[in-house]
Amino acid sequence: MTAEALEGRVIRSYSNVYYVQVGSEVLECRPRGRLRYREERVLAGDQVRVSRAGPGLGAVDEILPRRNALSRPSVANVDQVVIVQSFHEPDLDFGLLDRYLVVVALDDLPATLCFNKADLASPAEVAAFPALYDRLGYRCVVASVRASEGLEDVRALLSGRISVLAGPSGVGKSSLLNALSPGLGLRTGEVSRKVRRGTHTTRHVALIPTGEGGLVADTPGFAHLEVSDLRPSELAGYYPDLAALAPSCRFQGCAHRAEPDCRVKEAVARGEVDRGRYERYLALLAEVEANYRPW
Ligand SMILES: Nc1nc2c(ncn2[C@@H]2O[C@H](COP(=O)(O)OP(=O)(O)OP(=O)(O)O)[C@@H](O)[C@H]2O)c(=O)[nH]1
Ligand SMILES: [Mg+2]
Ligand SMILES: [Zn+2]
Structure with a gap:
């Protein structure tokens, strides 16, 4: 037999x-x-x-042949990275969010966004923050584990795909998965912070079923994210709002900083490109330039 x-x-x-x-x-x-x-x-x-x-x-x-493999966490065939942020506690960190978007794009993966702790946000924040990224073409969901809101939207976002949850510590990544997968019992809150060193060193990776065929890897949050191995001239290509205008700038490879006839700067001045995002781009550009080793 x-x-x-x-x-x-x-x-x-x-x-x-x-x-x-x-x-x-x-x-x-x-x-x-x-x-x-x-x-x-x-x-x-x-x-x-x-x-x-x-x-x-x-x-x-x-x-069987892999479509891709991430190293942190070690997961193959990832369909998307869900970047989770909270409106408050901790406050939404746009600088970190934009960095995550660049890092995920460098891995050639689609990023989707989950804004959690809507119960702590003002209606104006709930209306404005996700809309900014929605306009850039990222799929966004708003949730509150505390108020049991938006959880079905999160489930739908995860359905039928392999996802990795990423985002700073304390934004509610593990709480979201616990809410979607009753009985799971992931550690949340202070406890998770205390054992972080331990969880980093184990080679244990689990994909959590969230229903409708979704499988998700939880990750411990980290507060800082290096953008490395990137030519400074390539950075703007990972910002959909800037990349769309770049072909009309006078110079090819325009850094959108001090160059004449820069469509990006004009769009920022007219309020068509979000000024905060543009300034975060300039800050990251300076850092990428400082880290760049052309050899
Ligand atoms: N107010 C409020 N608190 C929440 C919500 N979701 C989670 N929390 C709380 O936020 C704290 C952190 O939640 P975790 O799920 O541990 O956060 P995490 O993103 O997994 O954090 P790390 O594992 O450290 O990366 C916990 O005390 C949760 O109870 C929410 O929607 N609203
Ligand atoms: Mg966690
Ligand atoms: Zn330009």
């Missing part, structure tokens, strides 16, 4: 044990020798061929 050839998705990885979802069943798998010796690491999110090795047990025979 030949072993049944199955295909499934790796939904959790510990150091060398993988949990593979095959239909409605989850098999605990080890990699077969060939994979072990080639040191080809199986990642959460991988689509794999497995064969049964006993009740509830299996072996990973083959990793």
